[in-house]
Amino acid sequence: MRHRLLAGLPSPHPIGLATHLELHGPSPLLGRGGGDALIAELEAAGLRGCGGAGFPAAAKWRAVAGRRRPVIVVNAAEGEPMSAKDRVLMTQVPHLVLDGALLAAQALGARDCVIAAPAGVHAPIRSALRERRAAARPAVRIKVEASPHGYVGGEESALLSHLEGRAPLPRLKPPFPAERGLNGRPTLVQNAETLAHVALIARHGAAWFRDGGSGGIPGTALVSISGAVRAPGVYEIPAGTPLPDVLDIAGGRLQQVRALLVGGYFGGWVGGAGEGLSFDDASLQSAGVSAGAGVLVALGAADCPVAETAALTAWLADESAGQCGPCVYGLGALADLLGRIAGGRTERGDGARLTRWTEMVRGRGACRHPDGVARMISTAGRVFATELSEHARRGPCAACGRARLLLTPRAREAATA
Amino acid sequence: MRPERLVVDPTACTAHGMCAELFPEWIQLDDWGYPMIDSGDVPPDLRDHAERAVKMCPALALKLRRGS
Numbered sequence: 405m406r407h408r409l410l411a412g413l414p415s416p417h418p419i420g421l422a423t424h425l426e427l428h429g430p431s432p433l434l435g436r437g438g439g440d441a442l443i444a445e446l447e448a449a450g451l452r453g454c455g456g457a458g459f460p461a462a463a464k465w466r467a468v469a470g471r472r473r474p475v476i477v478v479n480a481a482e483g484e485p486m487s488a489k490d491r492v493l494m495t496q497v498p499h500l501v502l503d504g505a506l507l508a509a510q511a512l513g514a515r516d517c518v519i520a521a522p523a524g525v526h527a528p529i530r531s532a533l534r535e536r537r538a539a540a541r542p543a544v545r546i547k548v549e550a551s552p553h554g555y556v557g558g559e560e561s562a563l564l565s566h567l568e569g570r571a572p573l574p575r576l577k578p579p580f581p582a583e584r585g586l587n588g589r590p591t592l593v594q595n596a597e598t599l600a601h602v603a604l605i606a607r608h609g610a611a612w613f614r615d616g617g618s619g620g621i622p623g624t625a626l627v628s629i630s631g632a633v634r635a636p637g638v639y640e641i642p643a644g645t646p647l648p649d650v651l652d653i654a655g656g657r658l659q660q661v662r663a664l665l666v667g668g669y670f671g672g673w674v675g676g677a678g679e680g681l682s683f684d685d686a687s688l689q690s691a692g693v694s695a696g697a698g699v700l701v702a703l704g705a706a707d708c709p710v711a712e713t714a715a716l717t718a719w720l721a722d723e724s725a726g727q728c729g730p731c732v733y734g735l736g737a738l739a740d741l742l743g744r745i746a747g748g749r750t751e752r753g754d755g756a757r758l759t760r761w762t763e764m765v766r767g768r769g770a771c772r773h774p775d776g777v778a779r780m781i782s783t784a785g786r787v788f789a790t791e792l793s794e795h796a797r798r799g800p801c802a803a804c805g806r807a808r809l810l811l812t813p814r815a816r817e818a819a820t821a
Numbered sequence: 822m823r824p825e826r827l828v829v830d831p832t833a834c835t836a837h838g839m840c841a842e843l844f845p846e847w848i849q850l851d852d853w854g855y856p857m858i859d860s861g862d863v864p865p866d867l868r869d870h871a872e873r874a875v876k877m878c879p880a881l882a883l884k885l886r887r888g889s
């Protein structure tokens with residue numbers, strides 16, 4: 405299938421405005437009623453947020469539509485260490501994301517837009533903005549701001565706090581950003597990839613978008629593939645691709661694959677190479693996981709799943725924003741417990757404790773960080789049941805001493821054709 | 822009167838545990854001393870218990886919130 409978002413790549417330079425227009429044609433101007441029509445098109449396309457939560461984009465736009473002085477915030481923070489898709493978009497096809505942001509601004513009547521991205525990707529964004537200013541007088545004020553560091557910093561309310569000059573700490577919702585967001589103004593926070601899809605749906609329509617996708621996740625999706633594959637990187641795949649085939653797209657397996665981490669660190673484990681599952685909502689949900697931020701990490705048979713799960717939990721506990729007791733103490737307790745299991749230093753009742761605490765932290769924070777960790781641990785409990793009980797009884801295995809697969813630098817950044 | 826739910830702001834709660842003592846029908850403490858609250862609408866006959874818990878929370882972390 406032909407690339408859509410990544411059309412024109414690989415390329416030695418970011419895709420400039422002229423090439424962008426050659427590849428995709430001009431972005432439509434929304435006339436009277438055009439905003440509502442675009443929202444209806446996003447709904448017909450079934451576009452869901454690509455930042456992790458998978459919330460329907462049309463519903464989010466409707467929640468902002470009609471409110472006074474709205475703001476568009478492009479979330480390119482990409483706090484997920486195994487994800488590199490937003491970086492690829494911002495550095496290689498920035499005009500696609502800008503089109504999406506400007507369409508959102510037109511549709512919702514916004515005059516202000518903030519792009520929140522790591523400082524390292526500001527240069528290509530700014531040069532894309534300069535190209536546009538040279539071509540036409542901008543109708544929207546676009547600011548480029550540095551996104552906060554840390555895993556939780558990309559959560560929408562933490563991001564907004566940071567943009568307001570305060571610590572990047574999540575806030576309790578409601579109020580949602582659509583009601584009271586940046587500096588109290590109604591705010592659409594949308595992931596960079598979601599907006600890139602908007603740019604293409606506005607041009608080609610919902611039917612075109614759905615073509616090549618599955619009912620659950622229509623269209624194509626960007627996936628960051630890493631771990632035991634020959635060519636880790638960011639790829640554009642048709643939604644609905646069987647998971648084992650996704651590994652082939654990344655050059656194939658380097659060794660037998662024990663499990664896949666799907667979605668991101670907050671995602672979930674599925675056994676083997678995901679045989680019988682495909683990259684669409686319904687299929688992934690049947691395995692207790694979701695597409696999340698489009699991350700796939702292949703854990704090789706030579707890696708220890710227990711050591712990986714314990715290390716990942718410890719890292720995630722450490723990334724807690726430290727505001728909510730159940731997150732601070734609950735994730736801390738889970739990390740200690742998994743560390744004891746991995747080391748074979750268990751106490752009576754630890755198995756039951758693992759289940760109890762995993763359930764206990766769900767839904768208990770101001771943001772969904774504890775829920776993500778709980779999902780990762782509960783899927784690990786299912787997929788790695790044998791290894792977990794073996795470690796609990798016998799202590800570390802031969803593979804425990806290997807370098808950790810997770811918690812190593814992000815998937816290679818090159819977009820691959 | 823419209824139904825209301827009892828919610829806690831976990832960023833404000835300091836685990837005093839007062840609420841669970843005042844309103845045990847609706848609030849239990851987790852293994853770390855933080856309140857786990859029934860997510861349903863507070864029934865009318867328990868309404869004053871809920872209000873008392875809200876008023877007595879030293880961290881002003883409890884709220885009655887309309888709608889589900």
Ligand SMILES: Cc1cc2nc3c(=O)[nH]c(=O)nc-3n(C[C@H](O)[C@H](O)[C@H](O)COP(=O)(O)O)c2cc1C
Nearest residue numbers: 453454455479481482483558559560594595598772
């Ligand atoms: C702990 C945590 C971290 C998150 N990090 C990011 C992130 O780095 N980038 C992102 O786009 N969304 C992130 N999100 C999701 C955002 O809160 C929000 O849902 C998203 O930006 C909305 O855009 P979308 O609907 O287009 O996905 C995170 C959520 C949580 C709970």
Ligand code: SF4
Nearest residue numbers: 725727728731769771
């Ligand atoms: S749930 Fe955890 S990460 Fe989220 S705001 Fe509370 S302490 Fe911070």
Ligand code: SF4
Nearest residue numbers: 834835837838840878
């Ligand atoms: S009384 Fe207030 S501070 Fe104490 S546990 Fe209950 S909600 Fe938290």
